[in-house]
Amino acid sequence: MTHFRFALLVSALFPAASAIADSAMQGENLLQALPHGYKIGYHTRQGQMRMSEMVPSDESVERWTRMVTTQVFHGARMPADGFQQRLAASLAGACPGANAVKIDAGEEDGYMYALWQHVCPLNPATGTPEHFWSKTIEGNDAFYSVQFAFRHVPSERDTHLALRHLAEVRICDSRIPGRDCPNVSPAHQD
Template identity: 25%
Template sequence: MNKTGIVLALSACVSFAHAADAGKTIEQYRQQGSSVKSIAPIFSQLLVVPFPSGFKTAFENTQGPRYIREAVPEKENVDEWTQMITVTGFKDLALNPKVTPQSFAVNMAAGFQRACPTSFSGQEIGIGKISERDAFVLVASCGTSPATAGKTSEAAVIAVIKGSSDYYTIQWAERGAVSATPLAIDVGKWTEKFKQLNPIKLCPIVAGEAAPYPSCVN
C-alpha cells in the first residue's frame, strides 16, 4: 500500500472552495450537501468508499499481502465499539482461479459460524457487480459474540469484490443485545446499511499521481 494512507475527499473538491470556506470542517461540508469519501491506494488499485457521518479511522495497517482499515464512531475505539466499518485488501488473490467473490464471502461467514456455532445466522444478499467488478454480498451474525466474551451479539454486512489483481472487502458491523439463539436477519435493514457504503469505486493507480487522486475522484 502507498504509505500516504487514506485520504478523505469531498465530492465538491475543497481545492475549488472559496478562501472563506477554508476553515470549514468535514461535517460542515456534509451539511451543505457534499459527500465525503475515503480514497486509499491498496496494492494495485485505488479504492473509494463513502465515509458515513460520525465515524473516524481508528486503525490502519499493511502487513505483507494484507491490508486493513477500521473506522468506529467518534467516541469509541477498536476494542470497545457499537459499530465498525472495516476495509481489507488481499494482494494478488484475484489471480487465483479457485477463489471467487462468493467462495471468499462464504468462507468469511464460516468464520462467524465457527466462533458461535449455536447462535450463528447468515443470509446471502446477492451476487453481481460493484464498480464493474465481480462481487458478492451477505450478512453474517453471532447471537453471542466471543469477541466481547458473550456480552453482546455481533452482525455484519460483508461485500467482497474481485479487483484486477487483488481482493477487497467492505464490512459494516454492529454489536447489540446478546442472544443465545440465532439472530433474525433483517435483509431490508442491512441492504440499507450497505447502500450507505455506495457508490464503491475501484480505479487504476496512475503513475506519479498524488492525493487526492483526481483521475479517480473526477
C-alpha cells in the same frame, strides 16, 4: 501496483498525501468514504494485506458499537462468494447459532462482487450480538473486503446506513477507459 486509498481519506491514511492531493489516483483504487461521525481507529499493513477499522468518533476499536473494517489483499485472486462462504464457516465455528445470508452478487463497474449479511446471536468473546454486512470485490490487482458491523441488533436505520455505505464502495482504475478515478483532495475530518 495497486494503490489502497479511500477517496475521502487519503491524507488520513497516508501522511505523504500532499503529493497526490488534488490529482487523479493512479492504477486500481478502492473508493470508500469515511462515514459521517466516524474516525480511523486503526490502520495496519501486514505483508500484502492492508486493513483499516473505522469507529464512531467517541468510540475506540477496543470498545465499539459500530465498526467499518476494510481489508485489501494485494495480489490476491479469489471469488467474492468464496470469501463470503469461508467467512460464514469461520463465524459458525466461533459463534453458536451464527448464520449468513447472501443478499446480492453480480458485476459492478466491471468487477464481480458479493454482498452478504452475517449474524452472531451472542458472541461468546464479548457477550453481545454481532451483526454485519460484508461486501467483497474481485479487483484485477487486489481483493477487497468491506464490513459494516454492529454489536447490537441493528435497527432499520442502522441497516439502511450499512447498506447505503456498502453500495457506495467502488473500485476505479485509471488504466481502464470508463473506469477513471476521481481527483482527490486532502481529507477533512469532523
